[in-house]
Amino acid sequence: MNSLLALLIIPVIGSAAAAILQRYRIVERLITFLTFSLTFLFLFGIKTGNLFTWHLDFLGKNLEMGLQITPLSIFMLYMTIAFGIVLTFYNLSEKSKMKGFLLLLTLAASNWIFMSADLISFFFAWELMGWSSILMIFGGRREAESRQGALYYAMMSIGGSYSMLIGIFLLSNLTGTFSIQSNVSYLVSILSVHPWWVLGILSLFFAAFMIKSGIFPFHTWVPYTYGEAPDGFVPYLSSVMSKYGVYGFLIFLPLTLGAHVPTVLGLAWPNYVLLWFGSITAVVGSVLAFMQDDVKKLFAYSSFSNLGFILAAIAIFTPIGLTAGLFHAFNHLLFNGAIFITVIAVISKVGTTRMSEMGGLWQKMPLTFLTFFVGIAAAAGIPPFAGFGSKWMIFQAMISHGLIFATILLFFSSIASFLYLMRAFHAIFLGQLSHRYDNVKEVSAIGKITESFLLGALIFFGILPGFILDPINSIVSSFGLKPLPTSGYEYINGFFSSINMVSIFIVVIIAFIFGFTLFAVVAKHKKVPQEDNYTAGQIPQDWNLTPEMYQFSYDFYEPMDKELAPFLKVKIDGFFKGFGESVEYIGGAVKEIFTGNVQIYTYLAIGGLVIFIIAGWVVW
């Protein structure tokens, strides 16, 4: 079988099998896992330049549909399917109501998105991915909230894809073809003549991509949906599905390479605008994240904040910008996957998502603790873990263009991310263990394998980033840019300098050993129960204090919250909700036309007729 086709058909077959056997949860999960693995095997059979076309008799034409493989699609396919294997393997022991057959449909759609050579299949796959993920989100931990989250996502997602649909037709009616390549080159050819028109088309497409990636101002659905989706699906949402938008951007971003458009600080102005969207997203995500008490929501904000970094980097679209963006996309997949998998492991053990009800869990779940720790270290960009290199490169790319203000924003966001990561880290794992969790156990063997694997990957790709930078370099050169120089797997070559990650790793290890020795030798420990702390001899119950209030992270950033309160009154979320409410209100009013009274209906019909006749008369 053709490998390209196999990447679409195998998940669909697996999905059908999983749907039929969905009653037996273990079998269903096993099928999901095996299908992901089988799809991955077929991935070895595809190479850059592979092409598969077929003809579809539609719209009265014989349309050519196609699948094609570019270095970018190979990169995305490997990344997403490999992560899917890890996640579905973990899910073998996970009990949330995630429907495997929908995940497999999403996989088929995802593969198709990355391979499609024409806009029809791209849109088909995009919508398929849309609805299968929407249906998946129904069935989260909390019923009503998960329904709300899914509907919010659905509205945004469908709105976005309709905007893309209009863009597709505006474009294809001019070029007479649906092929992505010819449409993009058409846009390039008219860019200097009709820049506003091109910008209009691009915004229709970019709206869809921004919504899918959760870029400001369309980020509002992300916390609701990530927060309420079934636990087993959240890692996929954040690690894999947010990348579709990135892929979409990368289809259209090469536009400004060859054309003569006005520039700002050496950047074509559409790119400059996108860069600002990215930077603002990074800040908004970080600032909102550190006020969350719900751990899934916190990392939802964190997730799209990182997407802001990625967008800012790829918007620059120089060799270093593109490399940095793709590298950060990979790292984001890895560390966000690790964070979310450990987080859902914790949630499944403690049964709550509120951080103020957790605490001290490192004693019970040491491996989870360690994986989470390395995950957030990577997310914060602490060397030598994955995540450091890409952030470092992003800053280099920004500074090399002299984008001072955007760089400051990203720095600010990076520091803010320390704040919320620290909070989550402390609130979940450090501090005192509540008595409720005396019986909590470490994750099952399957969970341990998954976590160790992710831990290993975070360290491995941190100290040997060359394994990822190599394929990224081939993507960069496929866009016609000159890739960054390479010098061994352990080096990251930036704009100003290069870093040897292995030596950094050794330094960090030595520092850690030194610090740990000091800690072990010098510090005096005394274990006290949770209630013994902070009260200074008062009886807590007299003051209406509950154990949660003693939790280290309870109202953790209260002063900061107060400072930021005026800014938070501006709610984009409120705009969308208000819009929805007014539509519903109008619906209620319109409904009253159909009163159920036949006289009214008769008047309506006669009235309509009279209006027509008058209209006819006037024109006559």
Place this chain on the structure above:
Amino acid sequence: MKTYNIAALLVGVPLLMAFSIPLFGFISKQLAKWITVLTLGFEFFFALYIFLWHIYPFNVIMGNWVPPFGENLYIGPFATVLIILVSFVGLMISIYNLWSANHGDVVHFALLFLMFVGGSIGLISTGDIFNIFIFMEITGISSYALAAYGPERRALGGAFKYLVVSSIGSTLYLFGVLLIYTQLGTLNIAEIAARISQTTSGLLTFAGILLVAGLAVEAELFPFNGWVPDTYTGAVNPVSATLSGIGSVGGVYVLFRILMTVFGKDGNFVSTYGNIDLMSLVAILGSATVVIGELSALAQKNVKKMLAYSSMAQMGLVAIGFSIGSKMGSYAGVFQLVNHSVAKAMMFLILGVIVSFGIGERIDDMKGLWYKSPFLTITFTIGSLSLLGLPLFGGFWSKFALVDASIQRGGWYDFVIAIVLFASVVEAFYYLRIVGYMFTSKPISTDKIKVSVSPAVPIVAFSILIIAIGVFPQIVGGISWNAAHELTDKMGGYVLNVIPTIVGH
């Protein structure tokens, strides 16, 4: 002119069998129901034969009186695809009725049902505008009675409203026909179509307005669609399925046969003769219908009423598609009509099964249906996703084509399509809300719903068809394209096939 007179059976057999059903009813009630199944099975396979062996387009000449002197049936690609659709939906609903119609006057129910389907097929195939009126009355009268069938009081109210509004509609239609007849002295569609420019423009406009107003009742266009919510909600579910899956097909067919073939002025985009462009009028009506239908559906708490409003809105979409007047627009219209009929009929049938197990028809009652019956949940989801135009299901392609056609036409259709897409987002909200209720919320009692064979067959067949169209759009696409050609090229596509010697004026 190609003739194939045996195809008169398409109209004759169901009407004949309908009136002999009381005789079979003397033997057994079951037999009466089986007769409907067999008759409609014959219709379906005959229509399929006409389609697959590519016998269309052809005429049926009565008594060797060639048109325009005699009465004729003309079955071109448009009629073929709709007859297949109507007979298929009819066949499926009649199979469903084996299970569902088991109280009350079953024999007369079977009679009326068969008469309704036969009348619709006649409506679609006839080549004479007065016969259209006759078939409209046949379908109308049988559907009033069908809508009143069932134990519930609300059925009577719904049927009465339908009766009143629909009578107004057919009277207006008759007036319109009268005006044309006074001008041209003929009732044959092909001849009128060829000579339409000889009429007085003012009278023609007036006639056109009367015809559009009259036919908009059946085509469910605002403001002539007041009957829709109450009648659909009141009728028993298979009847609602019949009305939305078959009745509206006939209405839309006649509306655009008159507008595009009779009144149509060929061009890049078909417009109509007369002082105002009736196609634009229908586009405005269609947009209003879509918006009003979707917004009203949003505010509903009753799933059946929601389906009724959605049905209205979908017919608005179909009307917009045809009213674009281009080949692509008619293509989208036919395609959307097929997808809507199949999906909506299926959803009413599913609702019928759900209700028969004592579960209510409010949204809240749908909670946790997944735990009671994954089969019904999945099929209902397939139907709603198809209506929403999501991929893997038929509706995707028709909505895709509709947007394409509107953007190709450009001008004020850009606004129309923007309205339509906005309304579609609203539609997505309320359908996904129902689906969400079905998938979430474990109900208190998880008694499994055992769906017996005869309702399961149509539901399965409909969902397979929806997915088949979704994966292979060419199943419907090919013939839809021919139908679009028939509609947009009135001389070559219709008139010359009926009266080869006529000269267009």
